[in-house]
Amino acid sequence: MALLHAVAETVRTDFGVRHPTSRTLFEAVLLGALVGVAAVWAAVDTWRDVPDRGRAWLLAGLVAGWGAAVLGVVGKAVFVDQTGVADLGAALTGGAAFTALLVLVPAGAGMVAGRWIARPRRTDDAEV
DSSP states (O other): OHHHHHHHHHHHHHHHHHOTTSHHHHHHHHHHHHHHHHHHHHHHHHHTTOTTHHHHHHHHHHHHHHHHHHHHHHHHHHHTSOOOGGGHHHIIIIIHHHHHHHHHHHHHHHHHHHHHSOOOOOOOGGGO
């Protein structure tokens, strides 16, 4: 999740630099895609009955927050502009918190929705 969010942040920044007047729709679609990935992944984890998935998603949110902050600053420095160490503080505080919530909230919704998805019924071949 950290890598996905860092790539999304780098692509968003690059798109904003190249197309400053049409970035709002792109940012909304990108945000929706990130929310959708977390929600669907958590729903599949619940559907598959992965043990201790709540704790796993909590840790995923924390790691994604800090990991995406560091990787996003590195990605922007390499691919977009001259982003430096001075931007790391803001990324590790507000940016990391936003990313963690962007993972945790849809994952919670996905885990709730995953309970409603019916599992396929197994049929015994001997009954046929």
